[in-house]
Amino acid sequence: MTTPPILYTFRRCPYAIRARMALKHAGIEYEHREVVLRDRPPEMMAISPKGTVPVLQLPDGEVLEESMDIMLWCSPGEWLEGDWQELVEVNDGKFKDNLDRYKYPNRFDDVENPEAHRDEVLEILNRYEQRLGESRYFCGDELSLADVALAPFVRQFANTDRPWFDGQALPNVQHWLEGILASELFTGCMVKHEKWQSPTTPSETTTPTEPTTHAEPTEAPEMTKARQEMVDQQLIPRGISDPRVIHAMSTTPRHLFLTPEAWPVAYRDHPLAIESGQTISQPFIVAMMSELLAPLPVGARVLEIGTGCGYQTAVLVALGYEVHSIERIASLSQGAQQKLREIDSLPAELLVGDGMLGNPSGGPYSAIISTACARRVPPAWIDQVAEGGLIITPIKRLGGKQYLMRYTKRGRKLLKEDLGLVRFVPLLRGVDES
Numbered sequence: 001m002t003t004p005p006i007l008y009t010f011r012r013c014p015y016a017i018r019a020r021m022a023l024k025h026a027g028i029e030y031e032h033r034e035v036v037l038r039d040r041p042p043e044m045m046a047i048s049p050k051g052t053v054p055v056l057q058l059p060d061g062e063v064l065e066e067s068m069d070i071m072l073w074c075s076p077g078e079w080l081e082g083d084w085q086e087l088v089e090v091n092d093g094k095f096k097d098n099l100d101r102y103k104y105p106n107r108f109d110d111v112e113n114p115e116a117h118r119d120e121v122l123e124i125l126n127r128y129e130q131r132l133g134e135s136r137y138f139c140g141d142e143l144s145l146a147d148v149a150l151a152p153f154v155r156q157f158a159n160t161d162r163p164w165f166d167g168q169a170l171p172n173v174q175h176w177l178e179g180i181l182a183s184e185l186f187t188g189c190m191v192k193h194e195k196w197q198s199p200t201t202p203s204e205t206t207t208p209t210e211p212t213t214h215a216e217p218t219e220a221p222e223m224t225k226a227r228q229e230m231v232d233q234q235l236i237p238r239g240i241s242d243p244r245v246i247h248a249m250s251t252t253p254r255h256l257f258l259t260p261e262a263w264p265v266a267y268r269d270h271p272l273a274i275e276s277g278q279t280i281s282q283p284f285i286v287a288m289m290s291e292l293l294a295p296l297p298v299g300a301r302v303l304e305i306g307t308g309c310g311y312q313t314a315v316l317v318a319l320g321y322e323v324h325s326i327e328r329i330a331s332l333s334q335g336a337q338q339k340l341r342e343i344d345s346l347p348a349e350l351l352v353g354d355g356m357l358g359n360p361s362g363g364p365y366s367a368i369i370s371t372a373c374a375r376r377v378p379p380a381w382i383d384q385v386a387e388g389g390l391i392i393t394p395i396k397r398l399g400g401k402q403y404l405m406r407y408t409k410r411g412r413k414l415l416k417e418d419l420g421l422v423r424f425v426p427l428l429r430g431v432d433e434s
């Protein structure tokens with residue numbers, strides 16, 4: 001048995017993303033070591049003291065420390081046709097320099113006006129626009145190295161101010177980016193991984209190093225601590241035990257779905273009010289509903305009814321499902337989209353619509369999960385769930401009490417499990433465009 005190469009990587013780093021995409025495209029299996037940039041593992045520092053990701057260690061000991069070296073090592077010949085070299089040079093130079101000054105102006109002494117840097121990038125994008133009018137991808141009608149090398153950076157730029165980016169006259173660039181971001185190649189590379197822990201050295205002994213230019217801003221330590229306490233005190237003692245769910249709940253930043261004033265109470269053991277008279281569910285309920293889906297494999301298609309602020313959606317995305325989520329209040333859906341984009345947890349689809357009708361063009365789903373309470377299971381959900389699939393929803397019975405139910409579809413019949421009393425907002429008809 002041969003040992004696979006080892007990749008030190010960081011999920012959101014655009015250099016690491018391009019390397020992972022190239023490795024995935026080439027079908028190369030590797031050991032994924034997710035690095036936290038504030039606490040880099042000594043194994044990585046020993047082979048690559050500059051401390052940036054990605055780093056690929058080959059089985060023969062050779063170390064590739066640059067994302068382009070990794071791409072070149074694994075790319076097939078047809079990926080290397082065309083003028084990718086010039087494109088990468090501009091991307092990794094002028095594009096990246098201006099992107100950083102636009103996105104993180106406070107990290108630089110020489111930034112007077114971030115928008116001037118945005119406009120420098122726009123000038124490059126205008127050139128891309130022309131090019132992508134001539135062929136579907138940068139070097140012809142097939143995806144190749146240049147596209148994969150550039151897309152993670154264009155994505156980061158686009159996400160810095162999405163409404164602005166969407167408003168630019170860049171239809172070809174926008175279409176190109178959208179296509180890549182929706183591809184299995186990209187989404188398969190963005191699955192969340194737990195921090196890799198060196199088996200030999202406890203993390204306290206690692207040397208902290210200064211963040212590098214591709215470090216992402218990190219959250220306040222008290223939020224990380226509050227989230228861990230939530231998992232340890234509210235979830236595990238009540239029986240949440242699926243490691244995937246525990247990981248998703250430990251890594252999804254619930255506080256970011258609330259206004260900063262609510263952050264001190266974000267991880268408490270109760271639901272909280274959000275805009276439009278709606279609520280963000282109690283952490284335990286989110287974990288429980290997620291665990292009820294746990295028999296499903298990664299990649300299963302899940303339809304969520306009631307996006308709300310998007311917190312449950314983010315947890316479902318972290319679990320690796322292909323998530324489609326519907327919300328009837330347009331403003332809530334937009335807010336959720338913004339948050340989910342910021343934390344890189346956009347689901348496959350966010351829709352504004354009446355979830356009572358499900359998502360007629362999207363089925364069949366492995367599961368439908370509703371965070372709004374119905375009086376009976378809407379027939380559309382039964383139609384749209386696959387044979388053997390699950391419907392998880394609160395149901396209001398006579399007398400007004402709500403029960404969380406899990407149904408399993410067997411033909412036109414639903415096998416029922418009653419999971420106890422809960423409280424959710426009602427499932428309402430129609431759409432609210434406000």
Ligand code: SAH
Pocket residue numbers: 278279280281286305306307308309310311312313326327328329332353354355356371372425426427428429430
């Ligand atoms: N999932 C959220 C909780 C949302 S509360 C969380 O993670 O905290 C339930 C949401 O369902 C509300 O935002 C409400 O507007 C929405 N809702 C109610 N009826 C709906 C319907 N018919 N279709 C879609 N969404 C609906």
